[in-house]
Amino acid sequence: MKPRSAAGHPRLLLTAIALASACAHLPPSSVHHDLVVYGGTSAAVIAAVQAKELGQSVLIVCPDAHLGGMTASGLGWTDSGNKAVIGGKSREFYARLKAHYDDPAAWREEERSESRHYRADSDAIWVFEPHVAETLFEELVREAEVPVLRGRWLDRDTGVEKSGAKITAIRMESGETFTAEVFIDATYEGDLMAAAGVGYHVGREANAVYSETLNGVQTRNARSHQFKTKVDPYLTPGDPESGLLARVHAGEPGAEGEGDHRVQAYNYRLCMTDAPSNRVPFAKPEGYDPAQYELLARALQSGARHVFGKFDPMPNRKTDTNNHGAFSTDNIGMNYEYPEASYERRGELLEEHERYQRGYLWFLTNDPRVPMEIRERMGRWGLAADEFTDNAHWPHQIYVREARRMVSDFVMTERHLRGTTPTPNPVGMGSYNMDSHNVQRYVAFDADDVAYVQNEGDIQINPGGPYPISYEAIIPKSAQCTNLLVPVCLSSSHIAYGSIRMEPAFMILGQSAATAACMAIEAEVAVQDVDRERLRTRLLAAGQVLEYVAPPPEGAIPLSKLGGAICDDSEANFVGEWTPSVSTSYFAGAGYRHDNNEPDGKRAIFTVRLPAPGRYEVQAAYSAHPNRASSVPVTVEHAGGSTTVSLNQRRVPTVDQIFQPLGVFEFSGTSARVTLSNEGVDGHVIADAIRCVSRP
Template sequence: MKYFCYLAVLVVTVLRAQEVVVIGGTPGGIATAVTAARLGHAVTLVEYHQRIGGMSASGLGASDIENRAMIQGFFREFVDRVKAHYVAAYGEKSEAVKLCKDGYWYEPKVAEEVFERFVKEQPKITVLKQHELVSAEVKEGRVVAVTILNRGTKEERKLKARVFVDATYEGDLIAAAGAEFRLGREGRDDFGEPHAGHIYNVPGGERIGGTGAGDKRMQAFTFRIPLSSDPENQVPLTAPPAGYDRTRYLGYFEDLKGGRFGNNLTTIAFTVRKLPNEKVELNMKPVPLGFVFAEENAGYIEAGWEERERITKKIRDLSLGLLWFLQHDSEVPENAHETALRYQPCKDEFPEYGHFPFQLYVREGRRLVGEFTLSERNITEQAGLPSERMHEDAIAVGEFPIDSFPMQKKQPGDTVVLEGYLGMLKKITRPYQIPYRIMVPKKVNGLIAPVPASTTHVAFSSIRLEPTWMALGQAAGVAAHLAMQHGVEMRKVPVKEMQELLVKQGAVLRPE
């Protein structure tokens, strides 16, 4: 994406200065905005889409967390409000409450409603939806303003603030501000990471090949699709997407013949999770060699929004095409037809988006080069690698197993796993402290990055989950408050005071 910094900018409107501007209405961005507003600060939250909530409000209906006790604070508030919604609507003993799993699983519209309530409770938060970041203004090494574009009216606005927050999945603000960032994956020797670079790794197991070389490849982006089994709440697919090509999906037949993943082609291609109100969450399984989504995101991160929308549509159509293929292709076995036809897009979700999720699952974008870079040694315990999981400036705990989607489609000779897939490395990942320094740029001031944080690709494959991002967002909100309160740069925020305030807010800073 072509960004530039400049000292003077002509825009239609200059909004009154805010104390905090958050770019990205993701869960991490919302946590930052709400936390800062609760501490008394005026906040503007800027979101590209028509809806806030990122992936949690766009189909990711199951919170990715293995050890619930490790992430509390704002995320626990979110979970508790989700459960309270279902209890109030259906009763404590209802099937909906049972399926929400104490609030950790939910329908997209419920997650969005909870996020909307969070921000509406704070009169100091201004939410600007359908606004695109255009540029950042930097003076003497400090971000002093950003220019945003109203996608509907095409009006540009200049927002001034004391603290700017990058809560985008893509890392757009750190790029606009001229902060150093990484894109792609490091080589095995760059940080001494056994699982870095070009790799073949048995799902959940050991490395079985790969050169270890770094490159600019990105793990596959997909959609998480909510579907309904209730005929009254279905909008059935009546035709394949434009440009549908059944040959794209024929590789799944080889997985079926191999017998490694069961005998139902639909559940070979998708993971199906039950959600409240006769809905399911559809996730594309990255294990089959026929997995079609790798490499389809090439160029997305650095592209402008017009090209991003084109790539997003391509992945959307590939997703709908896979569902159509499983529902209707004459060569697909009947048991797979039956399973696939049971579920259809939900009438009560995303009507303005054609009942399809609005947010592409951008699993990884730019990653800040910060005061500290979190790497594999900071999140694992494994033979031959020092484990350095504790930090004096800890502001959250990470706990999710290293998990990266494939980087490449099936290559000649691939018979076990696709290249780049690091599937749920529970055997080596251990709960770890996340240092404040990974959110702070090395040189640029007035900027903090709780979502595109400073990690290697391998470490990002553990922190890149919404519960963790909410914890980091909460910490960013506290850090912004203290920076303004003490009149210091973000890198000089008093760490002990930040930690004490986070603990008072219910955050967990030390793995038990």
């Protein structure tokens, strides 16, 4: 059994036959190419087109029947972050989508003027229908005359031939062999990378591995997509002997900040519609078991109403339906095997994921335990009849949010994204939140030893703005492979990958990888020896964005002008949901965070790096306003213990209208930890920056 995206899947067999006929003119496997791209993702298409435009012979070889990966498989609500750093062919792709929707004929189920996301004066559009994206990917390879061989599965056991550290050929399970000067692994799983003997990691690293704060087990930070009430985990409520509910895992979650084998949850990004003429009602899946959704039933009966929170609108009354809430479309804990599993086992896991998600839809629409208002509203929705027409209107590609991640001489980490450690030789930029979905669901206990269900692993932290992605992260160690580039399963920690893993960034890195591959071919050197300055020059000429200087918002004071030892909110750790803002002057750096006036135990934790032990005046930055809290608890940890100071954020700070002194304290080490809390406050709490100024 092959995974669902394969032409070998029974439902896609007719498609595979048609593709085989259509591709009969393609070059045989005996033809040597300058570049072979393995994979059918968005990164693969962009890489191949770029290489062809640079004059190299190129071939896409992929297991997929359909090109474009997640961009063409339901992820139409683009996780773009700061769009100003999306350049090159990635931006051209979204511009061509915009050109499609400029045509009034593209709007069949609604007027163009009704869409909140179409702007006539914009150069691009960031929300779109799956079939429109897939059509565009097919146009790109056709226009560039890039041959595509589909339904080809790498022999992962013995299918990579090498001479020393150089790949000479890759062989498919069909026996076909492809040779090239350089190869690109553009799969979500990193199968070619692994088969070539390149080192990689699966799961979460411990925080200590790369000096991070958001990696590993994160029970304290897992506040989003969480159960709002304490839902009993046992088959018979209150009775542990009765066993656990389905989809609740036995065992402890693990030590805080420690690494584990767990992978953030996958789901299918469903394209749904409420347009009667295009709606396919949800069907009861084969093997449906309502007991799998007992936990959801209990959550709904206790008041949860999260179901419709991520029905993100697409053109023509469609959605990109994503996970939202404690029990949703993410199949938490059921994908740990997937990254390294055999093709057959992956196929079984994908079928289980589809059965779970189809059952979820059926349950919400039909089960009497679901509140009537949810059932009735859900019943107005269905799958879009004009999407994924060869796959029963179900997406071809599951959302593999992470699988293998290469471990090279350089690893992108939280520190690089936050800008506290320099990133060498950028070949693109990212900007999205450091975003990990939940990885496990376990039994927790409150102070009275009452058991309840808890999710763990969800992190949504803004890195503080756009950041560069290094060329060193897409090339392996030279001792392992000298002619392979990996723009998707790149060298990154779990939490950094949570931001990098967005489709626009994959296309950016695909273009840069192809440019570097062409330079290596032209100069007859290893990919590790490509001239970095020449690469930078060529990427900039191709429209890639490699650095970004944001215009300072009104009221912003650059950190470099403030003096002292400072920890900005962009470097702080937050417990609970804090919202970035620049609304009220003055503030340190690019902005500040506020707690949404939700006094529910949120915390902002600042760790200031001190130049040396000694006495320091600790100062808190905030922008004053009448809606602020008048008594924010601020706790300073120092050599003598800890001191909590009450901070009135309605009053204008006394130091340059931005900093308010909290006191002078002795510090025996080279860091100062200061925590703001919103416990019991009477207004908005602002977390901007903490400064330590040396005092005699």
